Amino acid sequence: MSPVEILSALNPLDHFISSNFQKLPGNSDASFDPVIQDLSALIDNRLDDDKIFSCLPPLFRGHPEIHLRKGIIDAAMRAGANEVDAERAFFVADLSQVYRQHERWMKNLPEITPHYAIKCNPDPYVIRLLAALGAGFDCASNGEISQVLSIGGVDPSRIIFANPCKATSFVRSAARAGVNTMTFDNADELYKIARAHPGAKLIVRILADDSKSICRFGIKFGAPLEVVPSLLSKAKELGLDVIGVSFHVGSGCYDPAIYGDAIRRARDVFIMGSQVGYQFSLLDVGGGFEDARFEAAASVLVDAINQYFPDRKGIRLIAEPGRFYVSRAFNYINDGVYGAFNCIMFDHQTVNPYVLSLDGSFHISPSEPLSLCSVWGPTCDSIDCVCKAVELPEALQIGDWLGFDNMGAYTICAASQFNGFKFSNVIYTTSKGGGDEARRVLCNFAAKGYGHGAGPY
Numbered sequence: 383m384s385p386v387e388i389l390s391a392l393n394p395l396d397h398f399i400s401s402n403f404q405k406l407p408g409n410s411d412a413s414f415d416p417v418i419q420d421l422s423a424l425i426d427n428r429l430d431d432d433k434i435f436s437c438l439p440p441l442f443r444g445h446p447e448i449h450l451r452k453g454i455i456d457a458a459m460r461a462g463a464n465e466v467d468a469e470r471a472f473f474v475a476d477l478s479q480v481y482r483q484h485e486r487w488m489k490n491l492p493e494i495t496p497h498y499a500i501k502c503n504p505d506p507y508v509i510r511l512l513a514a515l516g517a518g519f520d521c522a523s524n525g526e527i528s529q530v531l532s533i534g535g536v537d538p539s540r541i542i543f544a545n546p547c548k549a550t551s552f553v554r555s556a557a558r559a560g561v562n563t564m565t566f567d568n569a570d571e572l573y574k575i576a577r578a579h580p581g582a583k584l585i586v587r588i589l590a591d592d593s594k595s596i597c598r599f600g601i602k603f604g605a606p607l608e609v610v611p612s613l614l615s616k617a618k619e620l621g622l623d624v625i626g627v628s629f630h631v632g633s634g635c636y637d638p639a640i641y642g643d644a645i646r647r648a649r650d651v652f653i654m655g656s657q658v659g660y661q662f663s664l665l666d667v668g669g670g671f672e673d674a675r676f677e678a679a680a681s682v683l684v685d686a687i688n689q690y691f692p693d694r695k696g697i698r699l700i701a702e703p704g705r706f707y708v709s710r711a712f713n714y715i716n717d718g719v720y721g722a723f724n725c726i727m728f729d730h731q732t733v734n735p736y737v738l739s740l741d742g743s744f745h746i747s748p749s750e751p752l753s754l755c756s757v758w759g760p761t762c763d764s765i766d767c768v769c770k771a772v773e774l775p776e777a778l779q780i781g782d783w784l785g786f787d788n789m790g791a792y793t794i795c796a797a798s799q800f801n802g803f804k805f806s807n808v809i810y811t812t813s814k815g816g817g818d819e820a821r822r823v824l825c826n827f828a829a830k831g832y833g834h835g836a837g838p839y
């Protein structure tokens with residue numbers, strides 16, 4: 383058999399990048415031109431980095447666009463050297479964006495402590511940053527609890543085991559780990575907890591209207607109000623401590639008004655609890671927070687809480703945001719629906735590609751002729767379609783690169799290695815606007831001895 387020949391790309395990248403740089407979609411910092419300001423760093427591979435945590439990759443500096451282009455240049459060099467898998471997909475994660483989202487949360491919902499939903503994106507840097515910022519965590523499995531506790535610096539009281547239907551072994555493991563706060567929505571779960579963790583602090587998860595969300599949870603989770611009194615009576619009979627109420631309006635809620643109805647339902651359950659003999663002390667308003675509608679959702683929540691819980695002395699308020707923190711923090715290129723683009727199938731997302739390199743250059747002329755195209759993933763499965771119809775430059779050829787913004791939520795977490803394709807690497811950076819603050823928070827966390835155990839995932 384003849385030896386395999388690895389062909390170089392038709393368009394190997396020209397290391398001369400035009401100073402007539404066209405700002406690409408997704409760049410939010412209009413005053414920052416990464417190509418012009420950091421051209422030498424891109425070419426010479428001298429971008430500053432910090433090795434903050436011994437078990438994690440370095441944390442670079444600079445706009446994500448810098449690192450997208452640097453990754454493409456590196457891939458072109460590896461392809462030119464006949465390296466296998468040179469074009470492997472990768473993420474660029476901007477931790478400054480996560481920091482800015484936390485600042486935004488604390489400004490708009492200062493009374494509600496966020497508990498980051500690990501399932502959305504269990505990224506090790508994101509978890510460490512939010513832990514250092516004092517956030518709590520919403521965990522749905524024993525593995526997620528272990529991941530949070532393994533980094534150190536997070537007391538088990540900052541974790542809510544927010545899965546109403548847990549394996550008995552998971553309940554026992556939570557008890558051993560000191561994680562006491564957990565949800566339920568059915569009588570079977572109460573019997574299970576009574577046997578495996580009788581000292582748990584329970585939260586009854588009620589059914590909320592999730593008809594205005596991308597991903598609806600009501601078909602699986604949440605007790606209808608008419609069955610809540612019997613559940614609370616059963617918990618009392620079993621000697622269990624129910625401390626509060628939770629709900630979830632669904633992932634990706636596009637009608638913030640729905641939070642008002644959910645708070646009203648929660649108030650009714652507080653009254654039901656007092657009738658059984660409980661004095662509830664916790665209200666969990668769940669997740670569903672969309673980046674573009676966050677301020678509107680926060681306003682509805684604040685108004686509803688003031689209306690239905692005007693005297694809330696002794697009541698702790700928490701939430702379970704996920705995509706709000708990470709969706710915009712991760713940019714991505716080169717994969718399919720079995721990888722990061724599983725969000726198309728499982729999270730009902732529509733993704734929009736843009737051109738990162740064309741004909742060996744990062745300069746994309748706005749007058750470039752366009753053509754209707756489809757974009758496909760790398761596997762041999764015919765369902766692996768990323769975009770069925772999208773307009774892209776007619777001149778695209780092998781060796782050109784496409785990018786995708788807003789790829790931080792429900793992407794990495796559900797990726798597979800189907801067809802032999804590996805999980806994607808993540809390059810971490812901090813950019814302007816929160817970058818120095820995020821680094822300082824992480825460095826202080828590391829200096830206390832936290833975050834060095836347990837590697838990526």
